Amino acid sequence: MTLIGLGCLLLMTVSACSPGAFTQTPFVRQAQDAASSLSAAAATIEYVHTGKVDDRYARSSLSIYRQSLQGMESELPGLRGAPDETVLQPVISQLERARQVLDDPCLDDDCDWRAQLSTLDDASRALLKVSE
Amino acid sequence: MKRALQVTLGILTAIGGFVDAGAIATAAGAGAGFGLGLVWAMLLGTLAVILLVEMSGRLAAVSGKPYAASIRERFGFKYYLAPLITELIANTLLLAADLGGMAIGISLLTGVEWVYLVPPCALLVWLMVWRAPFSLIENGPSLLGLVTLSFVVGIVALGGPSPDLLRSLWRPTIERGEWAAYLFLATAILGAVISPYLLFFYSSGAREERWSRRDLSLNRITAMLGMGFGSITSIALIVLSAMVLQPRDISGITLSEVGLSMAEAFGPLGARLFAVALFTTCLGAALEIVLSIGYNVAQGFGWEWGERKKPVEAPRFNLVLLLFLGGGFAIATFGIDPLQLALFGSAFTALTLPIALFPFLVLMNDREYLKDKVNKRWNNIAVIAVLGLAFVVAVVSLPLLILSGG
Numbered sequence: 362m363t364l365i366g367l368g369c370l371l372l373m374t375v376s377a378c379s380p381g382a383f384t385q386t387p388f389v390r391q392a393q394d395a396a397s398s399l400s401a402a403a404a405t406i407e408y409v410h411t412g413k414v415d416d417r418y419a420r421s422s423l424s425i426y427r428q429s430l431q432g433m434e435s436e437l438p439g440l441r442g443a444p445d446e447t448v449l450q451p452v453i454s455q456l457e458r459a460r461q462v463l464d465d466p467c468l469d470d471d472c473d474w475r476a477q478l479s480t481l482d483d484a485s486r487a488l489l490k491v492s493e
Numbered sequence: 494m495k496r497a498l499q500v501t502l503g504i505l506t507a508i509g510g511f512v513d514a515g516a517i518a519t520a521a522g523a524g525a526g527f528g529l530g531l532v533w534a535m536l537l538g539t540l541a542v543i544l545l546v547e548m549s550g551r552l553a554a555v556s557g558k559p560y561a562a563s564i565r566e567r568f569g570f571k572y573y574l575a576p577l578i579t580e581l582i583a584n585t586l587l588l589a590a591d592l593g594g595m596a597i598g599i600s601l602l603t604g605v606e607w608v609y610l611v612p613p614c615a616l617l618v619w620l621m622v623w624r625a626p627f628s629l630i631e632n633g634p635s636l637l638g639l640v641t642l643s644f645v646v647g648i649v650a651l652g653g654p655s656p657d658l659l660r661s662l663w664r665p666t667i668e669r670g671e672w673a674a675y676l677f678l679a680t681a682i683l684g685a686v687i688s689p690y691l692l693f694f695y696s697s698g699a700r701e702e703r704w705s706r707r708d709l710s711l712n713r714i715t716a717m718l719g720m721g722f723g724s725i726t727s728i729a730l731i732v733l734s735a736m737v738l739q740p741r742d743i744s745g746i747t748l749s750e751v752g753l754s755m756a757e758a759f760g761p762l763g764a765r766l767f768a769v770a771l772f773t774t775c776l777g778a779a780l781e782i783v784l785s786i787g788y789n790v791a792q793g794f795g796w797e798w799g800e801r802k803k804p805v806e807a808p809r810f811n812l813v814l815l816l817f818l819g820g821g822f823a824i825a826t827f828g829i830d831p832l833q834l835a836l837f838g839s840a841f842t843a844l845t846l847p848i849a850l851f852p853f854l855v856l857m858n859d860r861e862y863l864k865d866k867v868n869k870r871w872n873n874i875a876v877i878a879v880l881g882l883a884f885v886v887a888v889v890s891l892p893l894l895i896l897s898g899g
Contacts, residue, residue, distance in 0.1 A: 384896045385670040397744040404741055404753055413756045414764045417604030422749030424606055425597070429747060429830065489742060 386442025392492035395433050399459050399485035402426045402466075403478050409468050419468055427463045434460070444491060452487045459484035511723025512641050512730075513778030514594040514748075515587055515685035515842075517771070518835035520727045521745035523678050524734025528658050530665020532728055534679040538686030539724035541879045543716050545850065548857050548872070549692040550712035553699035556862040560696040562792035563862060564852045573793050576689065576852075579845035580789060581817075584690050584782050586838035588821030591779040592618070593831030597748045598772030602765060608828045615822040618779045622787075622814050627701045627800035630784070634777030640770045644729035647758035651736055658735055677893035680886045681836055684843030686724070687883070689850070690785040697788035701800055709866070733758070748832055783821075787814040843890040846883035854880065 385393075405422050408414040414422075434453050443449060459481050467474040523531035553559050558566070565573040593607065595614040600607035621630055648654070667675050704712065733754035734745050743750050748771060755763035784800070790813045791798035797807040804811040824834070854876050857868040868876065 383670070384673040389670065393744065394746055396742060397746055397750070400741050401743045401747070401750040401753065404743065405749075408753065408756055413760045414753075415761045418601050418749075418752070418756070418761070418764045418768070420604040421597075421600040421607065422747075422752070425747050425749050425830070428828070485742065 386440070388437065388440040388442035388444075389492045391433070391437060391440055392488045395430055395437075395456065396485040396488035396492070398426045398429045399456075399481045399488070402459075402463055403481035403485065406466055406468070406474055406478055406481070410470075410474050416468055419466070423463060423466050427460070430456075430460055430463065448491065452484075452491045455480075455484040455487045511720065512638065512726050512770075512774045513587070513685075513688075514590040514775050514831050514835040515681075515688070515778075515839040516727045517594070517730060517748065517751060517774070518590070518832040519678060519682040519685045519839055520730040521734045521738070521751040521832075522836070523682060524731035524736075525738035525743060525745035525750075526671075526678065527665045527667065527675055528661030528735040528739060529654070529731065530661045530667070530675070531678055531682060532662055532731055534682040535686065535724055535728050535731065537882070538683045539720060541683075541687050541882065542691070543720045544872075544875050544879060545687065545692055545853065546695055546720055547713055547716035548853055548868070548876075549696040550699050550704070550716060551709060551866060552856060552862060553696040554704040554708050554712060555706060555864060555866045557700070557705075558862065559693070559700050559788065559792055560852075560856075561693050561789040563856050565793045565795075567856055567859065567862075568852060570793075572852075576845070576849045577789055577793060579841075579848055580689060580693070581786065583838050583841040583845060584786055585817070585820050585824060586834050586841060587688075587690070588779055588782045588818070589824035589829075590831040590835035590838055591775040591782065592821055592825040593829075593834065594748060594775030595772050595779065596825075597831060598768045598770075598775065601749060601752060601768035601771070608826070611822065611825045614776075614779075615818060615825070618776070618783060619815065619818055621780055622783050622800075622818070623804060623811065625800075627698070630780050630800065631698060634773050634780065637773040638770070638777055640766055641726040641729075641774060643755070643759075643763070643766045643770065644726050644733055647755055647763065648729055648732050648736070650758040651733075654732055654736055658732075661735070673893055673896040676889065677840070677896070680843045680890040680893060681839040683882070683886050684839040684841070684846065684890065685835070686727070687846060687850075687879075688842060689846070690782050692849075693789050694781045694785040697785070697792070697798075706866075730754075746832060747830055779821075783814050783818050786817045787811075837894075840890050840894045843886045845887065847880060847887050850880055850883050 402423055405414065405419050409416065409419045434456055437443060437453065438446065438449055462477045462480050467477050520535070549560050552563060556563065564576065592611055592614050596607040596610035599610050699712070734751065737754040737757045738745050738750065743753065745751050752764055752767035755767040759766065787810050788798055791807070791810040796809045798810040799807060854873070856862055857872065857876070860867055
């Protein structure tokens, strides 16, 4: 236990001596994870329409992405490292629109899946940008 | 002929059984995050596990005693409790991850929400440990797990890694703020590959199969070729994730993301192959984990144990299997993403590696157990090196988990 404590101390010291170089803030981590889920969702919808995955695979995985993004809009602003509200609010709005896409994803040919794709990609890019 | 068949079967089961939820989680995260920059950790872990698996098999074949029973006998009950308790905690998380992995595998094939599929998956595991013969448990899922070799074919189908990606093998790109995540993944990979449950299971399996000195060559070949080739499937997953997920900024944080690599390579067939691979490898790992805990507890407490015995002949062994499976099932039903559980389980395993591995150094040099088959000098040097590695990994794994946010 002492050694683990020592390890903690050592790594905390390294982390403190080089702020930002060793670790990411909780906000950056969550924003990047959310961006990853949105990119994956976009890829999944694209793959359905290009015949790379079937409908069942898409439904199952989209429900997993939906789950991983649950509550993200309210969680992100309160995390350490979050930018101020004026910067974050537009990104949150994009995230909300992307979540609406995940609630009703277009997996057939009778809806505008390309529009959904760009909503998801835009939200993902915005999250990555705000986490830089 | 029968011998050759046995050797082939041993190698095939080791290849098919190498990957589990922990290996998938760490390999996908590594490839998607750092290209090929963590392949070294997989190779290092593979070398270590080859050494340890060979020793655990040799111990069981020569002494007639599996690893857990030997720890209890040689080090006493108090020391035996330390690896047991740490194994219980780490393996409960890993079991929950593997049950979740099985459920997600079926979910990707059927479209049914994965949380609803956890109970039937747990039931299947229970039925198999309760009724199936050891040979079926050992060979069935592992042979089906050979479908993971399709990961290697997937790399070829995608045209292989680019020169830029290959450069990340020795010069990984680690952005500002990513060092903790990089090092955490390295320790988690080592924790996932050097799984002590594998050693408890393997040495107990050697007793189930009634190995003796005549099986030492089979043991050596299985350990070296089986584990060696087995790691290729994990490395292939790193490469696939680096080729497909990394350029799309997908970090491989959920299992379905990982399957997109195979869909890119083979279309719907690839997605299905991934789902089948996920289900079978997680089933194999879940069976091994449940049995390893049953073996560990029963051997330590001196109870009757073994899959050859009917449940009524080894009631306490079977009760432990049931209770432990119940614990893993309870965690899996919370719906926590299996990849996250696997990462935490692998990190916790890394934290406790020295406790589980230290007894090797003593037991493998004890002539009462190994007679003329004690470790040679190079074996001991290698064990000390592995212990040193395990020690470093244990010291840094928890702080890295906290710093990187898991």
